[in-house]
Amino acid sequence: MGSESLFNRIANDESTKARTGRVTTAHGTVDTPAFMPVGTQGTVKGLTQQMLEDAGASIILGNTYHLFLRPGHTRINQLGGLHRFMSWGRPILTDSGGFQVFSLNELRKLTEEGVEFQSHIDGSTHFLSPEKSIDIQAALGSDIVMAFDECTPFPATRDEAIASLKLTQRWARRSKQRLSDLHSDAANAERSGITVVNQTQALFGINQGSTFLDLREQSLAGLVEIGFDGYAIGGLSVGEEKSAMFEVVSHIAPLMPEDRPRYLMGVGTPEDIIGAVNLGIDMFDCVMPTRNARNGQLFTSRGKLNIKNARYKKDGQPIDDACRCAVCARYSRAYVRHLYMSGEILGAVLTSLHNVSFYLDMMSMMRQAITLGTFKEFSDSFLSGLARGQD
Numbered sequence: 001m002g003s004e005s006l007f008n009r010i011a012n013d014e015s016t017k018a019r020t021g022r023v024t025t026a027h028g029t030v031d032t033p034a035f036m037p038v039g040t041q042g043t044v045k046g047l048t049q050q051m052l053e054d055a056g057a058s059i060i061l062g063n064t065y066h067l068f069l070r071p072g073h074t075r076i077n078q079l080g081g082l083h084r085f086m087s088w089g090r091p092i093l094t095d096s097g098g099f100q101v102f103s104l105n106e107l108r109k110l111t112e113e114g115v116e117f118q119s120h121i122d123g124s125t126h127f128l129s130p131e132k133s134i135d136i137q138a139a140l141g142s143d144i145v146m147a148f149d150e151c152t153p154f155p156a157t158r159d160e161a162i163a164s165l166k167l168t169q170r171w172a173r174r175s176k177q178r179l180s181d182l183h184s185d186a187a188n189a190e191r192s193g194i195t196v197v198n199q200t201q202a203l204f205g206i207n208q209g210s211t212f213l214d215l216r217e218q219s220l221a222g223l224v225e226i227g228f229d230g231y232a233i234g235g236l237s238v239g240e241e242k243s244a245m246f247e248v249v250s251h252i253a254p255l256m257p258e259d260r261p262r263y264l265m266g267v268g269t270p271e272d273i274i275g276a277v278n279l280g281i282d283m284f285d286c287v288m289p290t291r292n293a294r295n296g297q298l299f300t301s302r303g304k305l306n307i308k309n310a311r312y313k314k315d316g317q318p319i320d321d322a323c324r325c326a327v328c329a330r331y332s333r334a335y336v337r338h339l340y341m342s343g344e345i346l347g348a349v350l351t352s353l354h355n356v357s358f359y360l361d362m363m364s365m366m367r368q369a370i371t372l373g374t375f376k377e378f379s380d381s382f383l384s385g386l387a388r389g390q391d
């Protein structure tokens with residue numbers, strides 16, 4: 001964490017706000033715009049690390065909340081950190097745990113200090129604060145650490161949104177202080193029972209403010225004053241109208257520091273990601289490619305395809321003939337459907353691999369188009385393909 005930017009901008013598209021860049025970490029570089037497959041419990045569901053590497057994943061996301069509860073951050077720390085534990089040598093971003101605490105837990109007690117909650121696994125009581133969240137993320141040794149925030153519930157009144165963003169602001173300051181303490185003095189970490197395994201962790205602050213544009217601005221100004229290595233937009237994709245989400249992103253993205261990565265949390269569909277790249281967002285994460293894969297929904301260049309559909313019974317074509325993934329190179333729709341309908345494990349593996357590959361390839365095509373100055377043409381043509389919808 002420092003004043004030097006970990007982000008190099010490479011190219012800006014001329015007719016849109018889209019941009020390409022490179023984020024540099026101790027575990028390698030991430031070319032942006034980038035999609036981060038979600039590795040909730042130290043695994044991107046259904047995929048081996050080798051499959052992720054071969055599919056071109058340059059960074060994955062780990063969930064602080066889940067890893068804290070099981071197997072525990074101290075255990076992972078003793079085993080050398082999350083990279084070594086899961087045998088993933090490329091960059092990792094960890095979330096703060098805030099979103100899960102606020103979305104998974106009915107029973108929670110929020111105070112200035114932090115939030116008390118009960119484990120969704122066994123009902124045991126735990127406490128998460130900015131300091132605790134940062135300790136966990138330091139124990140995991142992720143390359144990008146997220147400040148602990150309150151994900152403002154939706155809908156929120158203006159007063160609720162103000163209170164929430166101010167709390168997030170105070171927690172952001174405490175998060176930064178804690179990470180700096182841990183990195184500067186090993187004794188601090190020892191007292192928390194952890195060893196710092198990655199001295200070069202970057203810290204991102206999280207913008208809140210619900211759908212109130214002036215509150216979003218106020219939140220961003222507060223974060224920039226504290227100073228972070230990157231800035232995330234949080235509290236979206238939580239039930240608001242899509243138009244409201246894009247209103248916030250189109251308003252706030254251009255105000256975010258140009259020399260820092262911009263991360264739109266928890267978004268989204270291919271259409272949403274293309275729309276947000278168009279507005280200057282650099283990083284994304286979403287469970288959609290893997291979750292939908294397990295439900296038989298596949299993303300293709302001609303829209304979504306539901307492999308459960310009887311029409312694929314005798315279909316010898318690949319899932320998507322325009323896709324370059326290992327699944328489309330080898331297997332037919334009929335075979336993937338058969339595996340899915342039989343409840344075979346391989347069915348979920350192949351659908352997950354295709355969907356994650358589809359997302360990663362889409363990002364790669366966007367980066368190339370931005371570099372060539374043809375992003376507008378690319379996105380128009382890609383979106384019209386998606387809109388064809390083949391079910």
Ligand SMILES: [Zn+2]
Nearest residue numbers: 323325328354
């Ligand atoms: Zn494919």
